Amino acid sequence: MTITNPMPQIGNKGIPREGEGGFSQCWFPVALSSEVDKGRLVGREFLDGRVVVYRGADGQARVHSAYCRHLGADLSVGDVQGNDVRCAFHNWQYGPDGMCSKIPASSKRIPRQARLFTYPVAETMGLIWAFNGTEPLYDPPAFPTHPVEDLVFQVQETRRWKVDPYMLLTNSMDFQHLRELHGMKMEHDPADIVMEGYQYEYEVEGELPNFGWLHQRVRCFGDNSITLTMTTREGAEVMGAFSGTPVPGGCRGFNVQATTRSDGTPEGDAKTEQILFMSQALMVQLQDEDAPVMDTIRFREDVLIDADRALGKFFRYVRDFPRAHPGDGYIN
Numbered sequence: 054m055t056i057t058n059p060m061p062q063i064g065n066k067g068i069p070r071e072g073e074g075g076f077s078q079c080w081f082p083v084a085l086s087s088e089v090d091k092g093r094l095v096g097r098e099f100l101d102g103r104v105v106v107y108r109g110a111d112g113q114a115r116v117h118s119a120y121c122r123h124l125g126a127d128l129s130v131g132d133v134q135g136n137d138v139r140c141a142f143h144n145w146q147y148g149p150d151g152m153c154s155k156i157p158a159s160s161k162r163i164p165r166q167a168r169l170f171t172y173p174v175a176e177t178m179g180l181i182w183a184f185n186g187t188e189p190l191y192d193p194p195a196f197p198t199h200p201v202e203d204l205v206f207q208v209q210e211t212r213r214w215k216v217d218p219y220m221l222l223t224n225s226m227d228f229q230h231l232r233e234l235h236g237m238k239m240e241h242d243p244a245d246i247v248m249e250g251y252q253y254e255y256e257v258e259g260e261l262p263n264f265g266w267l268h269q270r271v272r273c274f275g276d277n278s279i280t281l282t283m284t285t286r287e288g289a290e291v292m293g294a295f296s297g298t299p300v301p302g303g304c305r306g307f308n309v310q311a312t313t314r315s316d317g318t319p320e321g322d323a324k325t326e327q328i329l330f331m332s333q334a335l336m337v338q339l340q341d342e343d344a345p346v347m348d349t350i351r352f353r354e355d356v357l358i359d360a361d362r363a364l365g366k367f368f369r370y371v372r373d374f375p376r377a378h379p380g381d382g383y384i385n
């Protein structure tokens with residue numbers, strides 16, 4: 054006798070977690086620019102391991118694997134020497150390219166293997182970003198409407214998230230949740246979602262509680278970063294961005310607020326401050342509303358309906374996104 058389960062089958066279990074088959078090849082924020090002054094060195098969790106972020110005498114930020122190639126001391130307890138980082142244990146030094154440049158106890162040739170993994174680095178929007186690869190596949194995130202020099206930024210690290218960054222970005226394509234969870238009044242879902250290479254973009258308008266009507270131009274980079282350029286009914290332009298960085302157990306999050314520079318008058322300064330405040334309040338409102346769900350979700354793509362069309366497109370985008378782990382063995 055065959056026993057049949059009367060319950061319908063459970064659908065697809067969803068996109069693999071970060072770390073399975075590598076990590077997404079994205080630009081990931083590793084530190085706030087303001088945390089890494091010239092000559093400073095900080096250690097940060099990154100992917101399934103740890104990196105050091107430092108700024109040498111030339112002012113350039115750099116990101117290397119954290120563990121010394123001699124005996125594995127954590128370089129974040131070392132110091133910066135010129136443009137090199139120096140290990141606290143036996144004072145081996147590593148240059149900007151990650152190659153060991155000095156071993157005080159030896160006059161012999163430096164072993165070729167004495168090299169750290171060096172991530173490509175960019176610094177923009179008040180953040181230091183590392184690209185998970187040997188060469189970046191795309192440019193670091195930017196707001197589509199203004200060159201970076203014309204903007205002022207404010208940036209904070211958010212709470213820790215238990216999910217991978219792509220899960221937080223899922224939000225951006227989940228129009229059903231914008232309505233139901235965030236109470237956004239929207240007439241239509243955006244029909245034109247332009248996906249190109251390693252980014253996608255769309256425009257949407259609607260009314261959000263505590264914020265009012267707004268038109269949003271949304272651009273996502275990789276599967277971890279989103280920039281929102283919002284125009285209110287009064288014509289104020291409010292810009293905000295979020296980016297997530299995988300770390301063991303989930304991800305770190307970073308919120309960025311931006312606006313055009315003040316004209317230097319007291320009214321101009323007050324307006325700039327007000328817009329930065331609005332942008333921050335909006336991001337925090339949305340994230341606070343998402344947090345209870347994101348902290349407890351057991352993600353799966355199970356029963357999808359018509360209203361999830363854009364979401365399905367996003368899931369495919371993430372599933373096809375390249376993954377790699379070139380720092381494996383070095384950072385962990």
Ligand code: FES
Pocket residue numbers: 121122123124125126140141142143144145
């Ligand atoms: S462990 Fe770093 S120099 Fe020995």
Ligand SMILES: [Fe+2]
Pocket residue numbers: 224230235339343
């Ligand atoms: Fe959300």
